[in-house]
Amino acid sequence: MDRRMTVIDNDPMTRLFVGPRGGRISTAALRDASHWDEAVVDLGYEHRVRTVAEALRAARIPAFDTPGAVQPFTQQVLSHGRGLFGFGLITITWEPTACAGRPPAAQPLTALGRRPALEVKERNVVMSLETAPFAAEHASSDELRAWYELAVTSTAADYPSSPVPPYDSYVQQLRQSTSYLGLQRLWVARDSGRLIGTASAVFPTDENSERAIISVRVSAQYRRRGVGTRLLQTMLPEIHERGCRRIAGQTKASADGEKWTNALGFRAVAQRASHHLDIKSVDPARWQVPPTPGFRIQKWVDTAPDDLVQSFARARNAIADSPTGETSYRHPDWTAERVRQYETRMREIGETHRYVVAVDERSGAVAGFTEIAIIPRQSSFCHQEDTAVLPEFRGLGLGRAVKAAMMRWLTADLPHLEQVHTMTASDNLHMIRVNAPLGYVTDHVVSSVESEVGALEARLAGLRPRS
Ligand SMILES: CC(C)(COP(=O)(O)OP(=O)(O)OC[C@H]1O[C@@H](n2cnc3c(N)ncnc32)[C@H](O)[C@@H]1OP(=O)(O)O)[C@@H](O)C(=O)NCCC(=O)NCCS
Known part of the structure; x- marks a missing residue:
């Protein structure tokens, strides 16, 4: 546009x-x-x-x-x-045969030199490009500020409805050498010392340890000059050495990020819709959902009660039924012990998690649950995490009941909370049908992309640096 x-x-x-x-x-x-x-x-x-x-x-x-x-x-x-x-x-060509919702086929690398029909950028600018690992814990406040500003500007351009994290809380997370998933490594691109691109890779330690999760950003005025590709080339040796077989990332569908990943031969493997609920604009009557007969609603903060932790772990595994497209992502295998490890990890990184569960009164076991993450110093918004109902209890209204109870709880004692954000697979119609009546609206569609590490290395090996 x-x-x-x-x-x-x-x-x-x-x-x-x-x-x-x-x-x-x-x-x-x-x-x-x-x-x-x-x-x-x-x-x-x-x-x-x-x-x-x-x-x-x-x-x-x-x-x-x-x-x-x-x-x-x-x-x-x-x-x-x-x-x-x-x-x-955008390119002012017309391809009415392209199919909605289906990602365009990944272009081979030979397409890298191709120009789209509509080109408005100036490329003949001399750059002194340098890419290097970034140690956030030793970085100057100017560099941390530059990283933060690039992240905020780039996110606002692609996802205008996403909340802006406060500087302190963002930098605190950046400085942590491990995200809640695993080790986090950072890189930067500089032009004559000025920070113009950032990259991160997270190396999960669980059943997804074959995947490196990456995020690459280039400041808008430096795009299409090979900076993103150079950052990726810089990251690849470490990703390889850590034994990862796949690289996974996310980009806004149809935006620069997806065009870039297409050009580099990544495959779009799933689409997810980002939803948010604007508390002030939604009639709270929508959250007055009566409990399903035979089930009671129970809630807790951070730590599951001992008498429920076993059945809660079982209910957590029901998230594995959510559609994940063709991603190589593997859902966690939840056990009571893993629930406890997760709770400890969340406490370590300072997040507060609230849970609402529906308990089957005959067996006393958790039948379904929903989880909200509240991140320190981000009082105006929170993140909707997993919601799942065990297969034998689906279709009884439990999903809506636990989410509605969560909204009543959040709005009762968090007066500064304005929005709840969540992501749902675009084809997860059941979840979308639970969310819509509660007041969630869709913001944008995000593509999950993946490439085999070996194939990406081979594709990038032949590329000459442009500056
Ligand atoms: C994605 C991003 C990092 C790309 O950085 P970049 O430095 O502009 O990318 P490069 O210059 O290395 O692009 C290499 C090739 O990818 C393709 N490409 C990149 N951006 C493109 C676009 N907007 N339209 C069409 N093709 C594009 C081109 O083939 C390009 O080669 P060419 O310019 O010789 O034709 C940048 O657009 C960005 O920061 N986007 C927001 C964050 C994001 O979505 N990140 C990706 C997910 S991790």
Whole structure:
């Protein structure tokens, strides 16, 4: 969108987007090319299936080809229907055969030199590029500030509705050599000493120890100059030495990150929707869900009661039924001992976790649960973690009951809390159906991407540095 605004020089009289033959985009063309109806159903809004014209009117966009912001609902469906948004509008080519919701095939590395049809960046800038490991615990406050600002700016550009973590809490996490998953390593890219890119890799110690989870960011004005790729090349030897077979990451669907990972041969393996609940804008009556007969609601902070920990561990394993697409991620094998280890780890990193469970009154065992993480110094928002109901108790309303009880609890004693954030697999219709009536709305779709380490090394080995 930004690029198109730049190209048309912000002229309000110029069409922002044009159709296949250079003219106005008809709503029928938009519906067909974006697979609108399928995308709406896919996102769990089947009750909102209607014509594109109606949806655009509802979003107060009189015609899609006039300059103006695309409203969240429309944007969400369009970014899901990537045939249009990713390849049709941004690059101004028209590929109506591209299928909504299905990621474009990974491009071979030979595509690296290819230019998209629409190119607005200036690339002939001399850089003195250096990439190096970053020891956050010894870093100067200027460098920590530069890292934080890059992270905040890049996140705000891709995920405008995401909350901004306060500096202190962000830097505290950055300085920890282990995240809650495992060892964390950091790298930076600098141009003549100025920090222009950041990268991290986390090495899980559990059943996912074959995977390195990476995050790479390049400041907007330095993109498409090989900085991200150079950072990845710098990280790879350590990832290899630690015995990882796969590299996994996340990017906003259709954004720079996904184009980059596509170009480097990563595969999109799953799509997840980010949802949030805005406490002030939701009628609390939505959380007055009556308990399911035969089950009682119980809650605790941080430490599961001894008499429930065994059955709670069993209920935690029900999360393994949530769809994970084609990711290589392995769900944890929860035991009472592992629950206790997790609780200890969360306490060590300063997070408070609240749990609401539904207990089957006949057996006294946990049938379903939901978990919220509250991060230190982030009082205005919290994170919805796992919610799961054991298979034999599904369809009884327990998922909604525990989440509604959690909302009543959070709003009763956390007056500064404004939002709850969560991620759900885009095809997890059951979870989406639990969330929507409670007041959650969808913000954006995130792609999980993966590559085999060996294949990535081979692909990157042939690349010459650009500066
Ligand atoms: C993803 C990101 C790190 C890429 O950094 P970068 O330095 O701009 O990437 P590179 O210059 O190394 O790109 C290498 C190739 O990837 C492809 N590519 C990268 N960005 C692209 C884009 N916006 N559109 C199309 N292709 C793109 C191109 O083929 C490019 O080679 P070329 O410029 O010679 O055509 C950067 O866009 C970013 O910080 N995004 C936000 C964070 C994110 O999503 N990270 C990825 C998940 S870990």
